Amino acid sequence: MISKNRISDIRKLHQKKFRDQERLFLVEGRKSVEMLLQSKFEVVEIFATENVFRENQKLLQYSAVTMVSSADMERISTLNTAPELLAIVRQPVALLPITDDEPILVLDRIADPGNLGTMIRTADWFGIRQIVCSPDCVELFNPKTIQSTMGSFCHVQVRYEDLPAFLKRQSHRRILGTFLGGESISTFAFKTNDIVVIGSESNGISSSVAQCITNRITIPRGQTTAPSAESLNAAIAAAIVMERWSDR
């Protein structure tokens, strides 16, 4: 059981203002919560619907597990379909440092939480565990971002930094950015410790970040004389580059 006040408190975490203030965030859905429980994140409280609560004995290892009705789960969740599990999680205070030889994905002004989450999931698949976002990127702890990572937020470090300042500190690395007319990714010789910059959905890479790019790369269009798409979705472009980068 869960009181009206408690429901109202949890619902506050749907908003960035309260997530920032409380330094908490929500993880929703069975798979995501199960991956969370194998991670180092500090889980403050778990809410489970009755069927999961009864069948999943592992959950009972956690001190703060509350059984809730589906109706109450619907109230505390941001999802249209009530999940079976929902966790309140502490935002980490420290991240693992970036080592000199590991790949870094840099995201410049990504606005869509689904895109950010999908990029985290794709980076995780390709073994890229460090993502650096510009301060105006969408928030990692937005429930839609967390949802789209499908649990990969547990494996990938995401930090927010002033990008020109960050990139200037990385002068031993090449900094790659996607532009029209760059070298084709199919022939470009990627290195493990490259940095790849992906620009925003609508405006690409901002000019102050573009000045830090050392190598311009391009995803070639298919051969066609007919009119074709003007651009690729940012998460799609990032994935295509990561796949080539991973195949080095």
Place this chain on the structure above:
Amino acid sequence: MISKNRISDIRKLHQKKFRDQERLFLVEGRKSVEMLLQSKFEVVEIFATENVFRENQKLLQYSAVTMVSSADMERISTLNTAPELLAIVRQPVALLPITDDEPILVLDRIADPGNLGTMIRTADWFGIRQIVCSPDCVELFNPKTIQSTMGSFCHVQVRYEDLPAFLKRQSHRRILGTFLGGESISTFAFKTNDIVVIGSESNGISSSVAQCITNRITIPRGQTTAPSAESLNAAIAAAIVMERWSDR
């Protein structure tokens, strides 16, 4: 100006039932409508907010253009932010036939309209102009699908077919599907007239379709000993395969 009844009629097209019944669909947003006007789709009516109505002389070539207030545009649109242009468009009755030498992307039970739209946009970028969906894929004319194509629905033919029957008629082609343990896409020799099958977000390729697959291909994970993502998003997997397929 636009009457309450008219608003209510247009809002009916937010629902699949009425889109099916009227054989109409909505195209929303300036860029999408501008691409639409360069296509062969039959535009039934266009609604424009005042600023676009006054500045875009091209629009006046169309007989049925109505100026609406931002408030009314918000009412007739499915988007959270009212677009500047919205068009009511006739669903095409016939599609261009598939020629023997052109690539085909086959989608099996794709449920998310954003994923379908993104796959259409990506296919368009890579010059793949024929998509065949299983009957239980999400609807092309869902406003979220159309929105995510960013106008590429104008360039790509999307049809719905019983997939095992369709694939059996394509016996002169190879039919590729993504599976764990298949041949790596980085070494696989793609051909222009291959068919690539992408399975659903949650369940992959269904068994009746899997029986038609002639070549199993795989997107390899990055080299890592740490736990990583369990899978890729369907639109991401499709994009990565299309990029390799395009680079033949």
